[in-house]
Amino acid sequence: METKIFKPDEVEAAAKLLRQGELVAFPTETVYGLGADATNEQAASNVYAAKGRPSDNPLIVTVSSIEMVERYAQPLSDKVKQLMAQFWPGSLTIVLPLKPGTLSKTVTGGLDTAAFRMPQNQVTLKLIATAGIPIVGPSANTSGKPSPTLAKHVYHDLNGKIAGIVDDGPTKVGVESTIIDMSVDVPTILRPGAVTVAELERVIGDVKADHHHVGANEIPKAPGMKYKHYAPSAQVEIVDQTADFAAAMQWAAQQDEAIGVMATDDVLTRLAIPQNVETYSLGQDIQSATHLLFAGLRHFDLESEVKVIFTEGFANTGLGAAYMNRLDKSAGGMHFLK
Template identity: 65%
Template sequence: METKIFNATTVDQAAALIKAGQLVAFPTETVYGLGADATNVAAVKQVYQAKGRPSDNPLIVHVADVETVERFAKPLSVSAKKLIKAFWPGPLTMIFNLKPNALAPEVTGGLTTAAFRNPNNAATLALIRSAQTPIVGPSANTSGKPSPTLAQHVLHDLDGKIAGILDDGATQVGVESTVLDLSGTQPAILRPGAVTAAQIEAVIGEPVLTEQHHVGATEVPKAPGMKYKHYAPAAQVYIVDHVKDWPAALAWAAKQDVSVGVMATDDVFTTNQLPANCEQFSLGEDVESASRELFAGLRHFDTETEIKDILCQAFENTGLGAAYMNRLNKSAGQTHFSV
């Protein structure tokens, strides 16, 4: 099929495709999502097919208002209402217990819970309202590949596989939303993101579990990114843990008989001589810019077949750095550069 490009002035046309059971990628403040009517089982099945996504990997449901959540979820707790007031619209996804048979198992992975998010993007909120239905929205990429932060990234992976893309330029955050499980006895972060554990705890006044990011091979994950390989380019990524390690890492790169990609902040490039066989991709000045640019850098080198190895800068595993390191560790398969 032809993949059409829409913008903020043609949102209603994109929404008409959603209503008709088609797939339309949409922008959020984090990454681009792949949208389909969350109440249309046939449309949801197409999402898995287009992405090559495992069927037990549940989908996040994107909504334009709290009332939509209340149609499907059991009564929201006081903590949930406080978090909605504090962080919606924004990069916080929350998992709630569902009313019986509220959503199809294709959305929930067969679970009795579902993840909901109210994205902070005007064009996408207009899309949801115009379509008059909540829309599922996993990242709009081939499953396992780096998430898309530009419409062009979506087109690279899914051109001809989906009906359209709502283009709203580059995303602002660059790593997917925080996923907070509120379906159990204690709140637990299943995927770190821009909304941190400390920020959540400050709102609800109780501790949040933070080391809940993985499930076993036979378990069904409650949230994306907990079970399957994610964010990985074709090249092998090596994490450079400390600034002092860069001279040794670049000396190693210089000895390779192929080109090596280097992803780091500007200070690394200004204080180190880049070998002739290395190509640089700037992560900006700090962890905030690095989080925004991480997937773009991985995708940049994924399009250059001569790049077989990528050296990428680590950050402290706190705050937004926890989200950045979660994605980087998965893209590298936990592989760190060592002297």
């Protein structure tokens, strides 16, 4: 099967494929998602197969309206309505208790909750509304690889495995949505993202965070809590300070193989770059770095043969919490030690 690329004005053809049970990747403001009819158990199963995704890793349900959520979720609380009013459409995924029997265990990972999101991308909102069904929306990549921020990333991983890709250019945010669990007594962030703790607390009061690594016999409530994620072929190492980068460059100069460096322009301009080191700019600050993180990892994965990628670390606060969450997982927790 050759995967077809759809332009933004061809969503009706892509929506028809979704209704027929086919898999179609779609753009969001965060990363590209892999869409399938969330009410079609076989289609949802095919998503796991295409990605090589463990079957107990639940799928996000992507919608075009709050009314679509209400078909499947228990009555929405006031706090949930406040979150939707403030952050939807946008980069916030909300875990909600389900009405019994409304969504397949294939979608929920066997849980009685599901994670819902209404993305900001207008092309995808039209795609879902035209299809008339909610669609599952995990990142459109091979499981464990960096999430795709361009249609070509999706094509590289999934060509021949899915029916189509709706190409709406590069994504704006670059890391996946914040996930907040509203099925528990105290709202709990399961995955940090573009919507920060401070922003959430301004709307609904206190929230807590649960970023623990889910055990082998535990079912995660949201993606990214259990399995290895975001890893390119090369080993990623986090570099915590500019001084550490200088030491990393000294180490790199002694190697016979190509080494990659991902850092902000301020760091890159201070470094003496050895000939065997290839650089990738993360821009000016945490906002640009978050936007470019997955694109940089994909660059080294697809277009280079580096063995190690030294990547700049940031303070684990605000948007930095989302950046460091993804970077730590791509590095397997490995930091460069002088």
